[in-house]
Amino acid sequence: MKLLVPVKRVIDYNVKARVKADQSGVDLANVKMSMNPFCEIAVEEAIRQKEKGTATEVVVVSIGPVQAQETLRTALAMGADRALLVQTDQDLEPLAVAKVLQAVIAEEGPELVLMGKQAIDGDNNATGQMLSTLLGWPQATFAFKLEIEGGKAKVTREVDGGLQTLEVTLPAVVTADLRLNEPRYASLPNIMKAKKKTLDVRELASYGVDTTPRLKVLKVSEPAGRKGGIKVETAADLVDKLKTEAGVL
Amino acid sequence: MAVLVIADHDNALVRETTHKTVTAALKISPDVDILVAGQGAKGAADQAAKISGVRKVLLAESDALGQGIAEAFEALVTPLMANYDAVLTPATSQGKNLSPRIAAKLDVSQISDVIEVVDAKTFVRPIYAGNALETVQSADAKQVLTVRPTVFQPAGEGGSATVESIDAGPGAAKTEFVSQELVKSERPELSGAKIVVSGGRAMGSAEEFQRVIEPLADKLGAAIGASRAAVDAGYAPGDSQVGQTGKVVAPELYVAIGISGAIQHLAGMKDSKVIVAINKDGDAPIFQVADYGLVADYKTAIPELMDALAKIGK
Numbered sequence: 258m259k260l261l262v263p264v265k266r267v268i269d270y271n272v273k274a275r276v277k278a279d280q281s282g283v284d285l286a287n288v289k290m291s292m293n294p295f296c297e298i299a300v301e302e303a304i305r306q307k308e309k310g311t312a313t314e315v316v317v318v319s320i321g322p323v324q325a326q327e328t329l330r331t332a333l334a335m336g337a338d339r340a341l342l343v344q345t346d347q348d349l350e351p352l353a354v355a356k357v358l359q360a361v362i363a364e365e366g367p368e369l370v371l372m373g374k375q376a377i378d379g380d381n382n383a384t385g386q387m388l389s390t391l392l393g394w395p396q397a398t399f400a401f402k403l404e405i406e407g408g409k410a411k412v413t414r415e416v417d418g419g420l421q422t423l424e425v426t427l428p429a430v431v432t433a434d435l436r437l438n439e440p441r442y443a444s445l446p447n448i449m450k451a452k453k454k455t456l457d458v459r460e461l462a463s464y465g466v467d468t469t470p471r472l473k474v475l476k477v478s479e480p481a482g483r484k485g486g487i488k489v490e491t492a493a494d495l496v497d498k499l500k501t502e503a504g505v506l
Numbered sequence: 507m508a509v510l511v512i513a514d515h516d517n518a519l520v521r522e523t524t525h526k527t528v529t530a531a532l533k534i535s536p537d538v539d540i541l542v543a544g545q546g547a548k549g550a551a552d553q554a555a556k557i558s559g560v561r562k563v564l565l566a567e568s569d570a571l572g573q574g575i576a577e578a579f580e581a582l583v584t585p586l587m588a589n590y591d592a593v594l595t596p597a598t599s600q601g602k603n604l605s606p607r608i609a610a611k612l613d614v615s616q617i618s619d620v621i622e623v624v625d626a627k628t629f630v631r632p633i634y635a636g637n638a639l640e641t642v643q644s645a646d647a648k649q650v651l652t653v654r655p656t657v658f659q660p661a662g663e664g665g666s667a668t669v670e671s672i673d674a675g676p677g678a679a680k681t682e683f684v685s686q687e688l689v690k691s692e693r694p695e696l697s698g699a700k701i702v703v704s705g706g707r708a709m710g711s712a713e714e715f716q717r718v719i720e721p722l723a724d725k726l727g728a729a730i731g732a733s734r735a736a737v738d739a740g741y742a743p744g745d746s747q748v749g750q751t752g753k754v755v756a757p758e759l760y761v762a763i764g765i766s767g768a769i770q771h772l773a774g775m776k777d778s779k780v781i782v783a784i785n786k787d788g789d790a791p792i793f794q795v796a797d798y799g800l801v802a803d804y805k806t807a808i809p810e811l812m813d814a815l816a817k818i819g820k
């Protein structure tokens with residue numbers, strides 16, 4: 258069984274995004290970029306499925322600028338077999354990403370797509386659900402646990418109020434939540450090996466997918482800042498302030 | 507130009523997130539209908555009909571809808587959209603699960619986590635863990651939005667909409683519901699609570715988390731939240747995670763105990779009215795957003811806090 262894992266290159270999760278002075282967007286010049294943490298979890302899960310013998314091949318794909326090759330190399334160093342960069346400098350909306358992935362999937366023919374639940378730049382949490390819809394494959398989002406057996410995926414999901422378990426018939430789309438696994442670090446020998454693995458690059462245009470933006474960004478502004486308040490000396494002072502000053506008790 | 511709100515409910519009752527989403531919907535159009543999709547959901551539908559400003563309630567019932575299967579919601583809602591220009595869902599885990607499907611089916615963009623309706627096609631939403639706010643204008647014919655409930659006031663009661671039963675749609679052939687384990691709690695629900703007490707990695711164990719956080723939450727009538735580190739370590743259940751990728755809360759009072767205040771945590775609580783931080787590290791970033799900071803070991807500070815609360819009759 259072949260697994261496809263879409264991965265996105267995003268601002269590193271330790272970096273606080275800053276808005277550009279002209280409100281045209283977020284300043285990404287000289288900012289550390291990394292693999293979206295949820296995509297890392299998806300890659301890890303795919304590799305574990307291969308190690309368990311449920312998967313035979315793990316293909317990673319990213320849609321993005323030429324630098325996204327680094328992100329793909331990271332996935333290869335973790336243990337993915339092959340990578341594809343769909344190269345574009347356009348920042349695609351989730352619907353467009355889902356359409357491009359659909360075109361990639363038509364060529365690759367995976368039985369399971371494992372992806373992140375959310376990219377931490379746009380915070381959309383939409384691409385996996387959209388891809389599942391376009392493909393007509395079932396979806397299991399926010400995966401906490403994944404078991405593949407007999408042409409089905411049994412997925413325990415993190416939902417409001419607790420956990421839900423679904424069984425979906427493959428092929429399917431599964432999106433990873435934080436507690437699905439803890440991604441490994443790539444070892445130095447594996448980083449070296451990854452340099453020899455196949456990384457194909459194709460122009461976005463070659464897929465013939467309409468990726469025209471549907472949303473016009475009018476501005477990107479900074480949220481109203483919150484000022485730090487005061488330090489209190491004791492718990493009794495705290496209660497006093499909360500009661501008399503803040504009026505919340 | 508009519509607008510549909512997909513209700514968040516437990517079949518018996520609609521949650522307040524629905525009332526808040528109605529408020530957002532009314533900013534787009536005065537003609538707001540609510541869809542209550544579930545199983546045995548007449549109670550929730552009748553209650554939805556009382557939300558003021560609502561024109562009509564649609565009630566659809568099937569097992570798959572009751573189980574919250576996203577494909578079943580998409581199959582139900584997509585044809586209904588012939589009559590609506592926008593569909594709004596609260597940005598709960600279920601809303602996030604189903605709403606993008608409707609967008610994809612309609613071939614339109616989804617606008618996630620809307621915090622402000624500027625006009626019928628222009629919306630504001632947080633990106634980058636809330637460190638930037640994006641104002642977007644849609645070129646699509648129909649709008650599919652998820653709404654961050656914490657920022658909208660709940661629509662009031664006093665309406666008298668009609669409830670109309672509709673066909674539940676074809677369900678979901680390739681998805682089977684296996685089981686659900688929901689945490690039962692007498693405490694207020696995290697996302698709507700007036701007071702939230704959250705614990706972090708500092709608690710060190712599930713026992714300690716319960717020993718420290720629960721009595722304080724009980725005393726304050728508060729919901730319990732947690733940092734990702736506390737959830738990952740098994741101190742608190744997954745759905746108590748507050749943050750960029752967990753729940754967003756905006757209570758009157760948020761008390762963070764032994765939480766450092768990572769960007770991702772702040773994203774979920776920085777709109778709280780009053781923030782209290784208790785942390786033994788005076789340089790912890792949580793103090794940059796806290797109205798009242800207490801630099802102390804929680805092991806001594808919490809018993810003292812309990813005593814001080816008792817003194818004012820809590």
Ligand SMILES: Cc1cc2nc3c(=O)[nH]c(=O)nc-3n(C[C@H](O)[C@H](O)[C@H](O)COP(=O)(O)OP(=O)(O)OC[C@H]3O[C@@H](n4cnc5c(N)ncnc54)[C@H](O)[C@@H]3O)c2cc1C
Pocket residue numbers: 270294295377705706707708732733734735736747748749750751752753763764765766767768769770771774784785786787790802803804805
């Ligand atoms: C993709 C991604 C998504 C994430 N999403 C979220 C999210 O939604 N929500 C979230 O919370 N995090 C999230 N995180 C994790 C986040 O980056 C932090 O790692 C996490 O919030 C840290 O939790 P913490 O504050 O409990 O632990 P720590 O950062 O370890 O802080 C513990 C604090 O406790 C204090 N302390 C220790 N002992 C005591 C004591 N005895 N008394 C008082 N204080 C004490 C310490 O001084 C310290 O400040 C995410 C991370 C990633 C990569």
Ligand SMILES: Nc1ncnc2c1ncn2[C@@H]1O[C@H](COP(=O)(O)O)[C@@H](O)[C@H]1O
Pocket residue numbers: 262263264265266293295296318319320321349351354371372373374375376377379380381382383384385
């Ligand atoms: N440009 C992209 N290239 C590859 N995968 C992507 C891209 N954008 C989004 N994804 C995938 O979709 C998931 C959810 O992203 P989003 O819907 O944008 O929050 C990510 O975790 C990725 O797995």
